[in-house]
Amino acid sequence: xxxxxxxxxxxxxxxxxxxQILPARELTVVVNTGDDLEWWGLHVSPDVDSVTxxxxxxxxxxxGWGGEGDTFDCLGVLRRVGRPAWFCSGARDLAxxxxxxxxxxxxxxxxxxxEEIVRKFGVVAxxxxxxxxxxxxxxxxxxxxxxxxxxxxxxxxxxxxRGVRFVGAQEAKPAPGVLEAIRDAEAIIIAPxxxxxxxxxxxxxxxxxxxxxxxxxxxxxxxxxxxxxxVSGPAGALMSAQGLPVSVAGIAQSYGDFLNTLIVDSRDxxxxxxxxxxxIEVHCTNTIxxxxxxxxxxxxxxxxxxxxxxxxxxx
Numbered sequence: 381x382x383x384x385x386x387x388x389x390x391x392x393x394x395x396x397x398x399x400q401i402l403p404a405r406e407l408t409v410v411v412n413t414g415d416d417l418e419w420w421g422l423h424v425s426p427d428v429d430s431v432t433x434x435x436x437x438x439x440x441x442x443x444g445w446g447g448e449g450d451t452f453d454c455l456g457v458l459r460r461v462g463r464p465a466w467f468c469s470g471a472r473d474l475a476x477x478x479x480x481x482x483x484x485x486x487x488x489x490x491x492x493x494x495e496e497i498v499r500k501f502g503v504v505a506x507x508x509x510x511x512x513x514x515x516x517x518x519x520x521x522x523x524x525x526x527x528x529x530x531x532x533x534x535x536x537x538x539x540x541x542r543g544v545r546f547v548g549a550q551e552a553k554p555a556p557g558v559l560e561a562i563r564d565a566e567a568i569i570i571a572p573x574x575x576x577x578x579x580x581x582x583x584x585x586x587x588x589x590x591x592x593x594x595x596x597x598x599x600x601x602x603x604x605x606x607x608x609x610x611v612s613g614p615a616g617a618l619m620s621a622q623g624l625p626v627s628v629a630g631i632a633q634s635y636g637d638f639l640n641t642l643i644v645d646s647r648d649x650x651x652x653x654x655x656x657x658x659x660i661e662v663h664c665t666n667t668i669x670x671x672x673x674x675x676x677x678x679x680x681x682x683x684x685x686x687x688x689x690x691x692x693x694x695x
Contacts, residue, residue, distance in 0.1 A: 382683075383565040387412030387578030389444035390604055390611065390669070391571030392430040394682075397675030398569075399435050401683070404504035408561045409435075410588075412573075413490065413509045414517035414546055414581030417529050419467050422477035423484055426529075427578070428494055428509055429476055436501040447472040466534040491555040508561065510582045513552035517577050518545050519618075528577055537614035541621040544576055549584035554591075562591040567686040570601035572611070572667060575634040576618040592638040598686050600641040602667055602678070603631045607647045611668065628652050632660055641685055643667065643678075 382402060384395060386409060395409055412427045426445065433439040433447055440448045450470030458465040469477065476497065483493035489512040498507050517528040520543035531537060562568065573579050583589045592599060608627055610616045616626040624630035628644045632655050635642075642660050644652045645667040652662040663685050669675045 381406050381408055381561070381565055382567050382569065383561050384409045384569045384571055385579055385582050386410070386431065386571035386573055387415065387427040387582070388571075388573045388613070389430065390602075391427070391573040391578065392434040392439060392444065393669045393675050394569070394571045394602065394678060395431055396434045396439065396672075397669070397677075397679030398682075399505065400672075400676045401679055404435075407505040408557075408565070409505065409507050410558055410561065410582060411507060411509055412578050412581050413511060414515050414549075414577065414584075415528050415532075416514070416516075417467070417527060419469065419477070422474070422481045423490075424467075424469065424473075424477050425480065425490070425494070425509065428507065429473065431507055432476075432494075432498055432501055432503060435498075435503040435505050435507070438501070446470050467529060468533070489555075491557070506557070506561070508557050509555050510558065510588070511552040511585050512555050513548060515549045515552050515581055515585065516547040517581055518547050519577075520544070520621075532614065537617070541614070541617045543621055544580070544618060546581050546584040549581065550586065552585045554585055554587050559587055559591050562588070562595055565595070565597050567597055567683075568592070568595065568599040569682055570599070570635060570639075572602040572604040574604060574610075574613060574615040574618060575624070575631055576615065576622055579634070589638070595638065598640050599635075599638055600643055600663075600682060600685055601631060601635050601639055602643045602682070603628045603645065603648065605631055605648075606645040606667060608651070629655065632658055636660065643681065643685065 416425045430445050438447050440446050450472045455465045480493050490509045518525045519531040521539035619626050619630050628648045643663045646664045649664045665681045
């Protein structure tokens with residue numbers, strides 16, 4: 381079983397690639413829920429939905445989030461009548477949010493609701509939210525705190541970031557199956573996701589980081605930083621606010637207490653040399669996933685890295 385910790389568009393792309401080369405039942409995805417929000421009275425889990433759509437073959441190739449061919453007429457009506465419409469949910473997304481909210485109100489946990497939705501979409505792989513409890517990523521700015529989606533979507537990640545915290549994380553527990561998946565994994569991949577607000581909330585849930593530290597299997601991370609800058613989004617500003625260099629070294633620092641291998645883009649080969657002193661192996665390849673073939677090739681690279689690690693251990 382391959383376990384992936386993920387959030388954001390980069391993670392969904394990698395999961396798409398892995399699904400093309402692995403039997404579905406051998407893939408387990410642990411997903412960030414720090415981005416979840418209530419919108420129009422509905423429980424929205426953006427990262428869970430992106431992974432679900434990716435594995436169902438429905439993820440929008442243009443946007444990297446939401447369903448392919450979705451429509452946004454509802455947003456237009458809401459704007460016309462003066463209602464908040466800054467969070468872009470398409471009609472198909474709304475159906476998913478309605479189903480999830482209905483299941484939660486009926487007493488299902490987030491993990492149970494996710495499992496039911498995933499099966500309805502015909503996905504065989506296992507998708508696990510990081511926790512059933514509410515954890516909210518909050519961004520500190522000069523004008524006060526913002527929820528992650530307020531910062532990222534409404535404000536288009538323009539405010540200065542002074543800090544990040546995960547409200548509710550210390551009281552949360554890993555969702556059923558998360559620790560067991562890490563324990564039983566043949567290999568673990570940290571997706572090329574924002575280390576602060578996509579992977580950070582997962583690691584903030586008590587027990588998950590410890591499980592990774594105690595894991596005896598190979599753990600590899602793919603850097604979302606290429607050439608000293610994030611591939612997309614506000615990862616640079618968020619890393620700087622947390623005291624991390626915006627570089628492959630910053631990614632290594634984020635995961636250094638449990639990481640075996642860091643997969644970096646070939647453009648960062650020179651910058652990655654110093655990471656060997658931290659006891660982290662470095663593998664250079666193309667990490668930019670512009671096409672379906674790129675996604676599959678990066679997934680294959682991950683599996684080759686793990687195969688090499690197993691060969692080295694048995695030698």
